[in-house]
Amino acid sequence: MTVYIDPPAWPGHGRLWSHLVSDVSYDELHLFAAHLGVPPRAFERDHYDLPSHRYADAVRAGAVEVSSREVVRLLYGAGLRRRKYVGR
16 A cells, blocks of 8 residues: 655645655555545545645655655556536
């Protein structure tokens, strides 16, 4: 099982966030997140949003540190990227 995490660089709600992704399946990602105690509500389309204070926990649990650009590349490569729908 390999999941990936980018640096906490995404601002929101007064803190910085990382993205936790899998390059295999959503099932793998959900299992890893559950093991970390990440609530299901943190899942957004194709990744989990993880606050900066949980970054080290994810890495200790086995998440591989990659750049934000690499996160997107991994998702596309695995066919798991779900773009945000922007309605008109």
